[in-house]
Amino acid sequence: MDKLTPRQAEILAWIRTRMLEDNLPPTRAELMKAFDFRSPNAAETHLRMLARKGYLELQNGTARGIRLHEDLSETMGLPLVGRVAAGQPMLAEEFREGQLPVDPKLFSPGADYLLRVQGMSMRDAGILDGDILAVRHEAGFAPQNGQIVVARVNGEVTVKRWQRKQSKVSLLPENPDFSPIDVDLSRDDLQIEGQVVGLLRIGNRL
Amino acid sequence: MDKLTPRQAEILAWIRTRMLEDNLPPTRAELMKAFDFRSPNAAETHLRMLARKGYLELQNGTARGIRLHEDLSETMGLPLVGRVAAGQPMLAEEFREGQLPVDPKLFSPGADYLLRVQGMSMRDAGILDGDILAVRHEAGFAPQNGQIVVARVNGEVTVKRWQRKQSKVSLLPENPDFSPIDVDLSRDDLQIEGQVVGLLRIGNRL
DNA sequence: CTTCATGCTGTATAAAAATACAGAATCATA
DNA sequence: TATGATTCTGTATTTTTATACAGCATGAAG
Numbered sequence: 001m002d003k004l005t006p007r008q009a010e011i012l013a014w015i016r017t018r019m020l021e022d023n024l025p026p027t028r029a030e031l032m033k034a035f036d037f038r039s040p041n042a043a044e045t046h047l048r049m050l051a052r053k054g055y056l057e058l059q060n061g062t063a064r065g066i067r068l069h070e071d072l073s074e075t076m077g078l079p080l081v082g083r084v085a086a087g088q089p090m091l092a093e094e095f096r097e098g099q100l101p102v103d104p105k106l107f108s109p110g111a112d113y114l115l116r117v118q119g120m121s122m123r124d125a126g127i128l129d130g131d132i133l134a135v136r137h138e139a140g141f142a143p144q145n146g147q148i149v150v151a152r153v154n155g156e157v158t159v160k161r162w163q164r165k166q167s168k169v170s171l172l173p174e175n176p177d178f179s180p181i182d183v184d185l186s187r188d189d190l191q192i193e194g195q196v197v198g199l200l201r202i203g204n205r206l
Numbered sequence: 207m208d209k210l211t212p213r214q215a216e217i218l219a220w221i222r223t224r225m226l227e228d229n230l231p232p233t234r235a236e237l238m239k240a241f242d243f244r245s246p247n248a249a250e251t252h253l254r255m256l257a258r259k260g261y262l263e264l265q266n267g268t269a270r271g272i273r274l275h276e277d278l279s280e281t282m283g284l285p286l287v288g289r290v291a292a293g294q295p296m297l298a299e300e301f302r303e304g305q306l307p308v309d310p311k312l313f314s315p316g317a318d319y320l321l322r323v324q325g326m327s328m329r330d331a332g333i334l335d336g337d338i339l340a341v342r343h344e345a346g347f348a349p350q351n352g353q354i355v356v357a358r359v360n361g362e363v364t365v366k367r368w369q370r371k372q373s374k375v376s377l378l379p380e381n382p383d384f385s386p387i388d389v390d391l392s393r394d395d396l397q398i399e400g401q402v403v404g405l406l407r408i409g410n411r412l
Numbered sequence: 413c414t415t416c417a418t419g420c421t422g423t424a425t426a427a428a429a430a431t432a433c434a435g436a437a438t439c440a441t442a
Numbered sequence: 443t444a445t446g447a448t449t450c451t452g453t454a455t456t457t458t459t460a461t462a463c464a465g466c467a468t469g470a471a472g
Contacts, residue, residue, distance in 0.1 A: 007449070024231065024270060027429055039451050044431065046449085063269035063429050063458060064230065101309040107408055126334040126407070148412050199407035201332070202313055206354050206402050213419070233459055245421050250461065252419085269428060269459055 002053035011035070011046050012055055013079060016068065017112055021104055025066035036139045077101040080114040080132065100200075102134070107198035112137045114200070115150060115159075122148070122159055125174040127199060133159065134198030141192060150193040153183060157193065208259035217241070217252050218261055222274065231272035283307040286320040286338065306338075306406075313340045313404035320406070321356060321365070328354070328365055331380040333405060339365065340404030347398060356399040359389060363399065 004012065014034060018026050026034070031043035047066065051058045059065030082097040097116060104111045111134035120129050125148065127133070135150050143149045143162040150159050151171055160171035160181065169190065171181040183190050210218065220240060224232050232240070237249035253272065257264045265271030288303040303322060310317045317340035326335050331354065333339070341356050349355050349368040356365055357377055366377035366387065375396065377387040389396050 005448070019229075023225075023273065024268075027269065028431085029429070037450070039453085040429085041431080041433090041452085042450050049448085058430095061430075061457070063233070065430090067229065101312055103307040106307055123332070125412070126329070126332045126337070128332040131332070196412050197409060199405070199412065201405035203403060206331070206405065211418070234461085235459070243420075245423085246460080247422085247462085248420055255418085264460095267427070267460075271460090 004050075004053065004055070008046065008049060008053075012050055014112070015056070015066065017078075017104060017110075019066075019068065021110055025064040027064055034139055078104055078111060078114050078134070080116065082116050083118065100132075102200070107134045107136070109136060109197065111135060111197055112194065117159060121173040121175050121178040122161075123175045125161070127159070127174070128201070130201075132200040132202065133196050134200065135194035136197045137194035141195060143192065143195060148196040150196065152189075152191040152193055153181060154189050159196065210256075210259065210261070214252065214255060214259075218256055221256075221262070221272065225272075225274065231270040233270055284310055284317060284320050284340070286322065288322045289324060308340070308406070313342070315342065315403065317341060317403050318343045318400065323365060327379040327381050327384040328367075329381045331367070333365070333380070334407070336407075338406040338408065339402050340406065341400035342403045343400035347401060349398065349401060354402040356402065358395075358397040358399055359387060360395050365402065 011031070015026060015031075018024075018030075018034075028040040028043040028047070031037070031046070032040050035042070037043060047056070047058055050056050054069060056069055057067040059067065077099045080097045080100050100114060102111075102114070113135055115133045115135050117127055117129060117131045117133060127148075133150070143164075145163050147162050148159065149162045149171075150157065151162075152158070153171070158171065158181070160173060163170045163172055167185060169183040169185060171183065173180065217237070221232060221237075224230075224236075224240075234246040234249040234253070237243070237252070238246050241248070243249060253262070253264060256262050260275060262275055263273045265273065283305050286303045286306050287301050289301065306320060308317075308320065319341055321339045321341050323333055323335060323337045323339060333354075339356070349370075351369050353368050354365065355368045355377075356363065357368075358364070359377070364377060364387070366379055369376045369378055373391060375389040375391060377389065379386065
């Protein structure tokens, strides 16, 4: 089984989650929407590649004819992502700490991956260093003020409370020892990596 | 849920088997072929009927948009306990809020039940009002100093950090607005309802 | 003996989905 | 600097799928 590129892994992970959540494989158009492709062919070629590398099988001439080569019931769960290097995709293999047997649907409206928290900037929201966040990633998602989001400012991943007033975006910590991040949309590169939909704290740190 | 005719039951059974085998719901044409219908509409009307009687759901405008209403993958999980009245057993039916699909083994060394937190007395340990604790309950369990436990003092359930010096037991909050509970073992009735092995926060309160 | 639900046939058609072809930009690698 | 793999855009076209409409036959129920 050939190795996947980060992007390919990301796409495979999404397909997996979709199939666990919906019990229905995605169409090219659905993939296109999820990843903001502007051409169904982007989805098509990715599927072809994943098929050629042996991660799934395409039944041609069949709507939603995607069959994963692994057993879904065993892979159940969500990928746990650790420290993400600046500018790299969240779900790249090298940042994965593993897979936790957590039902994505537990966190309605559903989680796509888990992220280990670094630092105490959200302490007063009850989010401590080492905690695991359940994150929902939707293309084109627009956060509401006050929501906690995983964002990326100039490549750097951070968890903060979202606030937008007109065109002024601030990422607010929940700890007086930290300062808000004011994002200048004309100068800074801002990406939203997802909405925090849950928190998990396991074992020793309690 | 309305009763099915023999024919409808036959068709539902076939759909179920197909979905377990293929992991892909059938199209109208596939149903037509399987039952030797000469019209796709035969399949269509059967599906409509099965949907109306509540056995499945049709997502319209979607290829293979058939979702069975029963659980193909039976989810086990842990009971979630809410406000427990003084002196009553933790797991009595009347205090159960429900069952969450959480793998007990996720929280090594394993959780036995989930408890909804009330109040802010453990705020500075990152345990907020409404959070869900994973609790391990073992007979004859002796907590280590510093561990967070679910205890019962004179019938009242509380979550605190355990401290024992010789015969003097204190239950310490993690919030300066609250006072420690000093337990006089000769006068007070102290039971340990378990050790906190994990925390779960879901959705809105984030 | 009518009425109604059930279980179909047969024909169409609109919408959804797969898939082909022709590029272009980026980036590692030779 | 050339080469090829990867990741995508943009446009078309066919095939699959869902779904509407008009009927017909049968048996059970009033």
